Amino acid sequence: MHKIAVLGSNGQLGRAICKRVKESGNLIALSRADFDLRQEFTSRLEEIQFDLLINCAAFNNTVAAEESFEEANRVNGYAVKELAQSCQKRGATFVHVSSDYVFDGRKGSSYVEEDLINPLSKYGKSKALGEQFAKQECERHYIFRTASLFGEGTNNFVQKILRSRDNLEIVDDIVMSPTSAESLAGWILEVCDKSAPYGIYHAVNDGAVSWYHFAQEICRLANKEISISAKKSDRNIERPKNSSLDVKKLKSVVGEIPDWKKSLRGYLE
Ligand SMILES: NC(=O)c1ccc[n+]([C@@H]2O[C@H](COP(=O)([O-])OP(=O)(O)OC[C@H]3O[C@@H](n4cnc5c(N)ncnc54)[C@H](OP(=O)(O)O)[C@@H]3O)[C@@H](O)[C@H]2O)c1
Numbered sequence: 001m002h003k004i005a006v007l008g009s010n011g012q013l014g015r016a017i018c019k020r021v022k023e024s025g026n027l028i029a030l031s032r033a034d035f036d037l038r039q040e041f042t043s044r045l046e047e048i049q050f051d052l053l054i055n056c057a058a059f060n061n062t063v064a065a066e067e068s069f070e071e072a073n074r075v076n077g078y079a080v081k082e083l084a085q086s087c088q089k090r091g092a093t094f095v096h097v098s099s100d101y102v103f104d105g106r107k108g109s110s111y112v113e114e115d116l117i118n119p120l121s122k123y124g125k126s127k128a129l130g131e132q133f134a135k136q137e138c139e140r141h142y143i144f145r146t147a148s149l150f151g152e153g154t155n156n157f158v159q160k161i162l163r164s165r166d167n168l169e170i171v172d173d174i175v176m177s178p179t180s181a182e183s184l185a186g187w188i189l190e191v192c193d194k195s196a197p198y199g200i201y202h203a204v205n206d207g208a209v210s211w212y213h214f215a216q217e218i219c220r221l222a223n224k225e226i227s228i229s230a231k232k233s234d235r236n237i238e239r240p241k242n243s244s245l246d247v248k249k250l251k252s253v254v255g256e257i258p259d260w261k262k263s264l265r266g267y268l269e
Pocket of ligand 1: 009013058075097149153154
């Protein structure tokens, strides 16, 4: 049985993974208070016994990353190098979570794992650096690229829509795959449990939608009556216009993957 250390245990994905692993008694939950990835931590990590490390911690604010690129690169890039090296040294498996923002969104169809990356934003560049280090520094690595998560613990897009009282303007020129943090947690643990081949996996709910249509569906399912109008995205930060990810590879390991509407319904219930 794996001894599983989960970094970023207070985040959406971290919580979902910890909830699943907790009952087995094999969980080591590590929050920012235990390990701040902005600082050197390798020697302290070496004191902890685990054979699987799942890194759910990240500098996730795409807007702030434009101003604080150095910090984003440290947390999403150079800290990942230390984590991967530490796993390699002890023969542990390293799971790292990445983002659809490593792509430029210009392909015109869903991205497969082998497609060339070309991040547009500083956040995307920092996540690409993390991927590079995870691959380079640890033989036993899994990289899960995900997108637009909704889960417990963070003020995510779904929560923002549910809380809003005013009429909203939401971008309709960006298409992505909304993904349940609960589902993602299950896929990650299943891939590790089944000792599937190491490498990159695209891990999102099936289907893709614009933020505008996503917001409309949230309101429809929650019987919330506010007016939502479509707007164009902010030109100050370049984001991929269509970052939908192909999940065939993940399906070959975990079977059927629910579409985002089904997972959203489950989340709202
Ligand atoms: N959320 C999305 O829409 C999305 C989309 C694509 C990819 N991803 C990726 O999916 C993964 C999980 O995302 P999530 O939505 O679960 O993120 P989240 O809810 O924002 O949680 C991130 C966690 O990282 C921790 N953290 C931030 N800076 C840290 C630092 N310097 N040292 C240690 N811990 C730090 C945070 O700690 P505190 O709780 O103390 O702040 C938080 O618990 C991340 O790799 C993210 O990049 C997410």
